[in-house]
Amino acid sequence: MKLAVVGTGYVGLVTGTCFAETGNQVICVDIDERKVEKLNNRIIPIYEPGLDVLFNRNVDEGRLRFTTNLAEGIKDAEVIFLALPTPPGEDGSADLKYILKVADDLGPLLENYVVVVDKSTVPVGTAELVQDHISRNTDQEFDVVSNPEFLREGAAVEDFMKPDRVVIGTRSERAQAMMNKLYAPLVRQGNPIIFMDERSAEMTKYAANAFLATKITFMNEIANLCELVGANVDDIRRGIGTDSRIGKRFLFAGIGYGGSCFPKDVQALAKTAKDYQYDFKVLKSVMAVNNYQKTKMIPMIKEHFGGELRGKCFAVWGLAFKPYTDDIREAPALENIRILLEEGAKVTVYDPEAMDNVRNVFGNAIHYAHTQYAALDDADALLIMTEWPLFRTPDFDKMNLLLKNKVIFDGRNVYELDQMREIGYTYYSVGRETVNAVVTAPVS
Ligand SMILES: NC(=O)c1ccc[n+]([C@@H]2O[C@H](COP(=O)([O-])OP(=O)(O)OC[C@H]3O[C@@H](n4cnc5c(N)ncnc54)[C@H](O)[C@@H]3O)[C@@H](O)[C@H]2O)c1
Numbered sequence: 001m002k003l004a005v006v007g008t009g010y011v012g013l014v015t016g017t018c019f020a021e022t023g024n025q026v027i028c029v030d031i032d033e034r035k036v037e038k039l040n041n042r043i044i045p046i047y048e049p050g051l052d053v054l055f056n057r058n059v060d061e062g063r064l065r066f067t068t069n070l071a072e073g074i075k076d077a078e079v080i081f082l083a084l085p086t087p088p089g090e091d092g093s094a095d096l097k098y099i100l101k102v103a104d105d106l107g108p109l110l111e112n113y114v115v116v117v118d119k120s121t122v123p124v125g126t127a128e129l130v131q132d133h134i135s136r137n138t139d140q141e142f143d144v145v146s147n148p149e150f151l152r153e154g155a156a157v158e159d160f161m162k163p164d165r166v167v168i169g170t171r172s173e174r175a176q177a178m179m180n181k182l183y184a185p186l187v188r189q190g191n192p193i194i195f196m197d198e199r200s201a202e203m204t205k206y207a208a209n210a211f212l213a214t215k216i217t218f219m220n221e222i223a224n225l226c227e228l229v230g231a232n233v234d235d236i237r238r239g240i241g242t243d244s245r246i247g248k249r250f251l252f253a254g255i256g257y258g259g260s261c262f263p264k265d266v267q268a269l270a271k272t273a274k275d276y277q278y279d280f281k282v283l284k285s286v287m288a289v290n291n292y293q294k295t296k297m298i299p300m301i302k303e304h305f306g307g308e309l310r311g312k313c314f315a316v317w318g319l320a321f322k323p324y325t326d327d328i329r330e331a332p333a334l335e336n337i338r339i340l341l342e343e344g345a346k347v348t349v350y351d352p353e354a355m356d357n358v359r360n361v362f363g364n365a366i367h368y369a370h371t372q373y374a375a376l377d378d379a380d381a382l383l384i385m386t387e388w389p390l391f392r393t394p395d396f397d398k399m400n401l402l403l404k405n406k407v408i409f410d411g412r413n414v415y416e417l418d419q420m421r422e423i424g425y426t427y428y429s430v431g432r433e434t435v436n437a438v439v440t441a442p443v444s
Pocket residue numbers: 006007008009010011012029030031032035083084085086098101102119120121122149150151152153260261
């Protein structure tokens with residue numbers, strides 16, 4: 001089939017590349033000229049494992065192309081995907097200006113029947129709005145379908161090529177048949193295409209993200225309680241995760257969820273509830289707990305150093321909001337670094353992928369190490385903010401020579417307590433006892 005994908009961010013790029021991989025002719029459109037120039041020169045602007053191989057193959061074989069010109073991009077397309085940003089507006093609602101601008105531009109360009117697909121995460125009622133905006137400028141027949149995307153950054157190709165399910169919101173049989181044909185190579189037995197109406201599809205996306213954010217937040221609260229009662233949240237995770245009704249995944253306690261989706265989507269769903277005069281209490285708690293959780297280690301750090309951080313040096317391992325991505329949007333590391341700087345501390349950071357993005361945020365206010373070990377040189381403590389595999393089995397002998405004190409604040413529970421006990425580290429983590437705790441006298 002001939003497809004157009006409008007917006008070449010995370011979702012657009014993965015959607016375009018993966019549909020080219022299944023044999024479709026895909027043209028991706030973006031208004032960002034520099035991005036399109038990079039893509040035309042085979043430079044992929046995001047770090048996503050496995051994407052480069054697919055990208056290069058499909059560009060080589062002529063199935064994947066890029067342009068800044070919407071008219072050129074959508075010419076002869078049978079399906080047009082909108083993979084545009086929906087950032088939070090001032091009141092927390094999803095801002096639809098990018099989607100509706102493209103909807104307005106599309107109308108005069110339509111020459112044949114086409115299916116316009118909302119791939120972005122959009123509030124209930126958006127498909128109707130898009131339908132309305134396009135039809136203001138055309139008499140051409142078209143359908144608008146809601147097809148929310150469930151990919152995770154860092155596992156995006158795998159998630160797209162082998163989806164747990166594909167959700168399609170449409171009441172048009174013609175559009176349904178086209179979407180069926182398009183997704184047929186991707187869905188396997190037991191992983192169905194689920195058809196529903198547009199509003200339900202839009203709501204399904206928010207329900208999924210809000211549920212997962214709630215699951216994590218619930219475990220974070222259990223962790224906080226564990227610290228008070230002297231229990232171990234990792235044991236509790238194993239204890240409850242083996243119950244198939246609960247499931248093993250997304251039960252990892254830590255310094256909160258971040259990224260470009262959970263924070264914004266929980267907020268947007270809460271705003272939708274408010275618009276309909278519904279008091280969604282669970283969501284309000286989830287947002288409040290996550291805000292607290294992100295910087296919950298700061299008081300521990302302050303207490304450890306007798307209340308004074310001025311002049312102290314901290315090494316930070318991990319900056320991305322999670323491993324296998326260079327994305328730092330809403331990453332807990334950023335907020336923690338900001339507070340440490342405000343307190344007068346010095347910060348040296350290391351992340352395998354996200355250093356350039358963080359440099360754009362903090363500039364010369366912090367130091368950037370070339371390796372995880374270089375970050376430790378003369379540091380008073382190590383903070384772990386992202387659980388990159390690289391950090392799981394470090395050379396502790398080497399670390400001992402570099403760190404000023406054997407102290408780790410681990411926001412992602414990367415190490416076993418017994419191991420830390422044995423090698424003599426003072427080790428703070430989330431929802432578990434502090435190992436080899438030292439009491440430091442307050443600074444007078
Ligand atoms: N990032 C994810 O993991 C993920 C996963 C599932 C769903 N989503 C949702 O998908 C949507 C897109 O997310 P993203 O992370 O890919 O966004 P993004 O911000 O990374 O990329 C959006 C792209 O759209 C382009 N754009 C803006 N206006 C345009 C226009 N008029 N014409 C053409 N291009 C235009 C931008 O230049 C940018 O390249 C959002 O609604 C998001 O919530 C994201």
